[in-house]
Amino acid sequence: xxxxxxxxxxxxxxxxxxxxxxxxxxxxxxxxxxxxxxxxxxxxxxxxxxxxxxxxxxxxxxxxxxxxxxxxxxxxxxxxxxxxxxxxxxxxxxxxxxxxxxxxxxxx
Amino acid sequence: xxxxxxxxxxxxxxxxxxxxxxxxxxxxxxxxxxxxxxxxxxxxxxxxxxxxxxxxxxxxxxxxxxxxxxxxxxxxxxxxxxxxxxxxxxxxxxxxxxxxxxxxxxxxxxxxxxxxxxxxxxx
Numbered sequence: 734x735x736x737x738x739x740x741x742x743x744x745x746x747x748x749x750x751x752x753x754x755x756x757x758x759x760x761x762x763x764x765x766x767x768x769x770x771x772x773x774x775x776x777x778x779x780x781x782x783x784x785x786x787x788x789x790x791x792x793x794x795x796x797x798x799x800x801x802x803x804x805x806x807x808x809x810x811x812x813x814x815x816x817x818x819x820x821x822x823x824x825x826x827x828x829x830x831x832x833x834x835x836x837x838x839x840x841x
Numbered sequence: 842x843x844x845x846x847x848x849x850x851x852x853x854x855x856x857x858x859x860x861x862x863x864x865x866x867x868x869x870x871x872x873x874x875x876x877x878x879x880x881x882x883x884x885x886x887x888x889x890x891x892x893x894x895x896x897x898x899x900x901x902x903x904x905x906x907x908x909x910x911x912x913x914x915x916x917x918x919x920x921x922x923x924x925x926x927x928x929x930x931x932x933x934x935x936x937x938x939x940x941x942x943x944x945x946x947x948x949x950x951x952x953x954x955x956x957x958x959x960x961x962x963x964x
Contacts, residue, residue, distance in 0.1 A: 828891035
């Protein structure tokens, strides 16, 4: 099973700041990596698929990058609605896929 | 608008059974694979099971294989998760998600999720 490690666990930032979230896998997953946003009590939301492609309706301030084992989600300028928990998931053996433990982006 | 609604969660004793339902609307249901993902308190999400659009192919995480069964009724736009021999560590919020063949993607992705249903296994 592929291991997935996200860092940091928590990111405390102010609106308008840049957020950089990391996701590392224990073995290469090519670009079979997705990012999700999750707010408590709501449905998770697909942000990025195939490591760098934005899902429908996702603002351009969300950017995914990386391939192989190292991936990054960058939010260029945090909007108040962006404070949430973010998960990455590798899907190199679809439909199976391991999630990371998440990065919580909270308001500083 | 695509909507997914899970139901059937509750409090159950260890060793008991529950059946979760997931009803989808706003899509051609029989064309879509569907997946269940759970999230235990304080942990990251865990993929649990998936089923093909026609229902003929199913997949399970090792942690639930032999205890959980996924199925679907395309006439009702509903997918089910039958959970038997429940254990305390099955306690989680269970989410249902639609697997979409996004045009530019190589594999399907879980592009629409429900808000989840809570399963608590406790004596």
